[in-house]
Amino acid sequence: AIDPNFEKNREKVGEENGVAVWGPVEPPESLGIHGTHVAVDYDICLADGACLEDCPVDVFTWVDTPDHPESEIKAEPTNEDQCIDCMLCVDVCPVDAIDVDPG
Ligand code: SF4
Ligand code: F3S
Known part of the structure; x- marks a missing residue:
């Protein structure tokens, strides 16, 4: 499952499609975590x-x-700014790849 403390445990290594990328990143095998408020x-x-x-x-x-x-293909949280914190995505992902932090 995704590490809910990724902001502490990983380093931001760049941006793609307007969202942060948290490393380590070593394509094509390792692509890191994408997004911050909504993270995949x-x-x-x-x-x-x-x-x-x-x-x-x-x-x-x-x-x-x-x-x-x-x-x-992967789900990019491109419009994470629009998130209303309903937590549906967190509940439905079969592999727990998503973290939403209502903060
Ligand atoms: Fe969309 Fe709800 Fe997930 Fe936010 S928590 S990304 S609004 S499904
Ligand atoms: Fe990927 Fe889970 Fe969405 S597997 S496409 S983050 S439901």
């Missing part, structure tokens, strides 16, 4: 898609991650 562990996500289907405010968009061992 790319190395756990297997492209189930429930988060995209169920998020009431369309926070997530697909991005291509060719040659990643779990899946070749």
Whole structure:
């Protein structure tokens, strides 16, 4: 499951699609955690898609991650600023790849 303390335990190594990327990142196998308020562990996500289907405010968009061992697409929390903290995505992800911090 995603580490809920990733902001302490990892370093921000850059930005993609307008969201922070938390390392380590070593493509194509290791892609890190994407997002901060809504965070997706790319190395756990297997492209189930429930988060995209169920998020009431369309926070997530697909991005291509060719040659990643779990899946070749991932859910990017592109619109994390829109999140209303309903926690649905956290509940529906079958591999616990998502952390939402209502702060
Ligand atoms: Fe969308 Fe709710 Fe998840 Fe926020 S907590 S990203 S609003 S499903
Ligand atoms: Fe990935 Fe979980 Fe969404 S596997 S696509 S983060 S439901």
